[in-house]
Amino acid sequence: MNAEAQTDPQPQETPDLTNKSVIKATVLLRELGRHRRGITVTELSQAVGMTRPTAFRLLLSLEQTGFVDRIDNRYLLGWEVARLGRLADPHTGLVARIQPALNELAAELNETIGFAVVTGELDFDMIAEANGSRMLNVSQEYIGHRYPLHASASGKIILAELTDDRVTAVLPEKLEAYTRQTITNRAELTVELHDVRRQGYSTLDNELEEGLFAVGCPVRDVTGQLIGILTVNGPIQRMKTGRLPAIVDRMKEAANTVCKSMI
Secondary structure, three states: OOHHHHHOOOOOOOOOOOOHHHHHHHHHHHHHOOOOOOEOHHHHHHHHOOOHHHHHHHHHHHHHOOOEEEEOOEEEEOHHHHHHHHHOOOOHHHHHHHHHHHHHHHHHHOOEEEEEEEEEOOEEEEEEEEOOOOOOOOOOOOOOOOOOHHHOHHHHHHHHOOOHHHHHHHOOOEOOOOOOOOOOEHHHHHHHHHHHHHHOOEEEEOOOOOOEEEEEEEEEOOOOOEEEEEEEEEEHHHHOOOOHHHHHHHHHHHHHHHHHHHO
16 A cells, blocks of 8 residues: 555544433423323333433433422423523524525425414414515515414314314304305315315415415424424415416425424
8 A cells, every 4th residue: 555545534424412311301301291290200211212210310310400390200391491481482493494495485486485383282373484586475474473273274274183073162153254255164164174184285265365375284293293384375366276286296395394494
């Protein structure tokens, strides 16, 4: 081997700087958040796929710092989690992570893109949007507004997660009209929700604002849980055309990208 070959730099692997114990602790905290009445260390370790001794050691440390409370033999989230939660903006970091995907989709489809995060069984918050370059676009005033479940693309996605019986329980038989096209009959809306479940997306056709057509696509985590809703909004004359199938396919791809950004 010559001297030049001996001195050639060798590629080096990037070191893994993550702390696995910290990651495991956050996994435990996230799982504890699903058990408001607490959970035993054995149940918790089984739920997250961790050995009982490891889970116990981490819980002991978290308990000493106030992030976990223990009542008898059951663990639950501690006061420190609640204190920090009040100080944190729940969406600032999330918006920064997903905004590039929204911008890319808006530029590609040349329409207004919105993203809502699911905050409860019947609740969602519109937290981010991006706009295409067309001169004629829908208003960029969606963030922070409240929208009717039966007359919004996001609301229909939320309702489609429920059983028919649950929809009957949460919605009145007669629904409020916003335009002449608003679905005001609960039974008729329930039939449309069947289509939403089957096709994997929702549409809003002149039902909330005159001339507005919207498509909603669910964003799900690895367990299939609905965590967000991606929407495309535009004038009926552009949206309600033969390009709709391509828009839906592109939205589903973008939903996967957004999901990865949220994790």
